[in-house]
Amino acid sequence: MAPSLVHFLAGATLALFVATPLALRGRLARRHLWLVAIGGLWGMLPDGNYVTPVFESQLAALHGSQWANVFAGHHALDRPAFATRGLISTGVAVTGFVVGVFGFSSAAIVGERDRRGTRSPRNRLLTRALLSGYAAILSGALAGVCAGLVLAHAGRMEPLAALWGRESATAGWVFLLACSLGASGVFALVLEVLDRRWPVLHPTFGVGMGLAGAVIAWGMVVAVAVPIWMRVALDLPRPIPSLHLASLAGLVVFGLVIGLVYPTTRRVLDSPVPSR
8 A cells, every 4th residue: 555645645736737727817826725635635535444433344445446546546556566665656746746836836826927917928938838738748648548548458558567677557557657748748849839930739730740740659669669678678589670550559549639638728728818
């Protein structure tokens, strides 16, 4: 079982992430600490069977089921891949929480300045960075989950974990989501740079760019770079190129989702605030 602090920080971080768009619009003034407390307790709720005198059996059943993942991935965080690495899990949770606090606080500052009508060029630059970062994290996580479902259906999570010296499917998911967030950051950067010259923040262009990137990544990374890595680092012979169709399907799904979600989220977040 993961430390309670990990569950608390996971819930608090997700609460801050969900509330960031509202903070960016200046609608969460003086409610910051309540978000942390409510989110943290939400993440810890399945552990309530250890302390509560009532509903103990129901909470114990919830704690041991997949439904506990509704509470900030509680069940997944209690898996051996995380529970047996308490120090690393805590460090990652603290880092994520600090990043979440920084993003939320920056959004709250921008939202408060906008509400007061004191927006400056520097403020607009920070707003653009926050919008892009938020959309990149959301689209990357969602695209990673969708691609992961394809790979899990094909039984490729354990081989994915083996690329960084692990064996479990959970480790494969961690690796995939980390790569997804990195890829979404690159995708967002390219799209934002292009948008400064042409109006490309549109789902049609995003999907096209996502699919093109998926095919390029499959041809360069999956077909060539991964087999070389497996030969050199893991001493596992693999043909070059390695034409792995399940990976192509996963990357195509990733490209479709991120190409659709990123520009859509970006445009929605950047829409004008309705006047009261």
